[in-house]
Amino acid sequence: MTEEYAASKPIYIQIADRIIREIVRRELNLGEKLPSVREMAIQSGVNPNTIQRTYSELERKGIVETRRGQGTFVTEDEEVLIVLNERMQQEVVGQFVRNMKELGLSKTQMIESLRNYRESQDGEE
Amino acid sequence: MTEEYAASKPIYIQIADRIIREIVRRELNLGEKLPSVREMAIQSGVNPNTIQRTYSELERKGIVETRRGQGTFVTEDEEVLIVLNERMQQEVVGQFVRNMKELGLSKTQMIESLRNYRESQDGEE
Amino acid sequence: MTEEYAASKPIYIQIADRIIREIVRRELNLGEKLPSVREMAIQSGVNPNTIQRTYSELERKGIVETRRGQGTFVTEDEEVLIVLNERMQQEVVGQFVRNMKELGLSKTQMIESLRNYRESQDGEE
Amino acid sequence: MTEEYAASKPIYIQIADRIIREIVRRELNLGEKLPSVREMAIQSGVNPNTIQRTYSELERKGIVETRRGQGTFVTEDEEVLIVLNERMQQEVVGQFVRNMKELGLSKTQMIESLRNYRESQDGEE
DNA sequence: GTGGTCTAGACCACA
DNA sequence: GTGGTCTAGACCACC
Structure with missing residues (x-):
């Protein structure tokens, strides 16, 4: 009853x-130009205040x-944009490193694993 | 038509x-041996059915x-175990590659980016 | 009907x-500790969302x-605090200079005027 | 009991x-000669009664x-005019002194602060 | 209790 | 039309 497993980010985020x-x-x-607040609200199925x-x-x-x-317009x-891209890269790489570490891999092994990766299997199960 | 943004994975997963x-x-x-269903349910703060x-x-x-x-016992x-590990690695690497591609990076750049990565908190494991 | 003279800042500001x-x-x-959102809302006579x-x-x-x-607690x-104080000083001085300039005074005259100022008259009219 | 935050001065003032x-x-x-009531009302975008x-x-x-x-003519x-100017100066200086005191500054510090002030946009008049 | 999010609906200023 | 503010009332997670 304490909840701890939902943890989905706020909709507006x-x-x-x-x-x-x-x-x-x-x-x-x-x-x-982005869609107007009201239009985006309808598209997204949320309240205009949220948008x-x-x-x-x-x-x-x-x-x-x-x-x-x-x-509202994109800057x-x-x-x-450049800063944004860099920050997102940091985040993606960080997530990757954390995940791989959890699987017990060293940095070298990560790079190796990445190098060997051939996209092919897309099926989840 | 309203819900769409909660979407975090089911708790049991x-x-x-x-x-x-x-x-x-x-x-x-x-x-x-894993904890009993009831015990694990208490530990995790969820309903036994979920466990x-x-x-x-x-x-x-x-x-x-x-x-x-x-x-219930681990096999x-x-x-x-080996297959599991490989599959999870594939998944993690796949996710990583997909994310980085989305940011417009080539395989070589990904490896470079990974190589340059220095985590903030270094002493984890 | 175009309004231009109201211009009061938003309540939450x-x-x-x-x-x-x-x-x-x-x-x-x-x-x-600041008053809770709800309490402050009552004190201020506004909606909790505003607080x-x-x-x-x-x-x-x-x-x-x-x-x-x-x-909610004051940092x-x-x-x-120091930065805050400095920023507010800048603002106050800036406002003063602007006002005095509008009255046609030079910087030197402002300082003179300030030096001669003796608090006494508080009546507005 | 609700209103309390609009409080900007009356338009006519x-x-x-x-x-x-x-x-x-x-x-x-x-x-x-000042503009006629009607003309000034149009210029200012308000009701003639206000003017x-x-x-x-x-x-x-x-x-x-x-x-x-x-x-309507300026006297x-x-x-x-002289009295007006003086009164407005007194008011501006008084306001300034009050504000700065609130920030904990002494008269000497105020003068110093004013002396050091360099406006961002210098070329106004 | 606390703050955080969300909805529904309203009014305003700007263009 | 646009975005910005505000209210009323609700539910959530955390302590």
């Missing part, structure tokens, strides 16, 4: 992360700019 | 994964054996 | 500013720390 | 203050004179 990923992957271009929070969060991080009465500052 | 990790890391030895499902899942994968009236089949 | 002032003036001590926002804002600025289940980091 | 500032800075000369109150307020203070059928009494 999940959506923010999704948008960040889309920007990093260039599915959203620099300067591009509002998402956009605020993104603005706080300098990833988007909002122009009153006009909308045009290329530098932000 | 999360617990199964935790046990698997403990086996792979030799914190649980081959042939060792029952966890154990069934592990048995289905050949990772544990249930002996009526005695309890003694060394081979299972 | 006004309350945050008030708290900051109290901290700077040492009416609130470092490490001291929640206030506290979030203060935390974002590193001025308070929140401990889940315990409450114990003395450094934050 | 805001406009009066603006006009006073323009007079003090000689952007409006002694004896000069009417503004002009009344200014007249009450002896700053403007209304001549039936001709319009020609130089003395008024």
Whole structure:
């Protein structure tokens, strides 16, 4: 009854992360307009307030700019993107190292394992 | 139409994964007895039914054996362990490669990035 | 009907500013517990959500720390206070200079005017 | 019991203050005619009644004179201007001193702080 | 109790 | 139309 296994991030963060990923992957271009708060709320099936929070969060991080009465736009500052990319790399690599360590592998073994990896098996089970 | 963002894995799977990790890391030895369903339920703070499902899942994968009236034991089949380890490695590496590709990195860059990685907290294991 | 003269800051910012002032003036001590969200909401006559926002804002600025289940506390980091004080001084001086310039005074005249000032007249009209 | 945080000055006072500032800075000369109530209302985007109150307020203070059928004029009494300027200076300095005291500064420190102040945007006037 | 998140619905300012 | 703020009321996780 104590819960400890749900632990899913807040929705407004999940959506923010999704948008960040889309920007990093260039599915959203620099300067591009995001859907309005209300529209995105409908698309995402959440309350407009939740999206509002998402956009605020993104603005706080300098990833988007909002122009009153006009909308919310991906920043045009290329530098932000670069930093974002680096930070996400750090995160992915960190997660990887932690996971592999848990399996008892050394750094050298990780690199070896990575080198040998041939994408092929995509089936989960 | 509302729910869509909770989506964290089922608890019984999360617990199964935790046990698997403990086996792979030799914190649980081959042939060792697992806590009883009731005891594990208390330890984990979940309903016994949930643990029952966890154990069934592990048995289905050949990772544990249930002996009526005695309890649940980690398999003694060394081979299972090896396969398990490999499969988990594949999974971790696969996830890593997918993530890094999403960030636009080539295989060579991934290895480089991994090589350069210095974790913040170095003294873990 | 276009409004341009209201321009009062959002309530949640006004309350945050008030708290900051109290901290700077040492009416609130470092490490001291703030009223709970609900209590402060009642005291201030606003919705708890508004206070929640206030506290979030203060935390974002590193001025308070929140401990889940315990409450919200003024940071114990003395450094934050010093920076805060400096920033507010800058603001006050800046406002003063702007106002005096508007009255057509030079920097030298401002200093002279300040030097000659004897507190006495407090009546507004 | 709810309202308490809007509290920005009445519009008619805001406009009066603006006009006073323009007079003090000689952007409006002694004896000069002010725009008609209707015209000023349009310029300012407010209701003519509001401007009417503004002009009344200014007249009450002896700053403007209304001549039936001709319009509203800045007073020609130089003395008024001087007094006005002094009073506004007193007010600005008083406010400044109060603010700085609240931050724990002595008179000497205030002067020092003012002397050291370098505005960001220097080229204003 | 505490803070954190979310919904539903409203009003405002800006363009 | 846009984003920004606010209320009312709810549920959650943590202590």
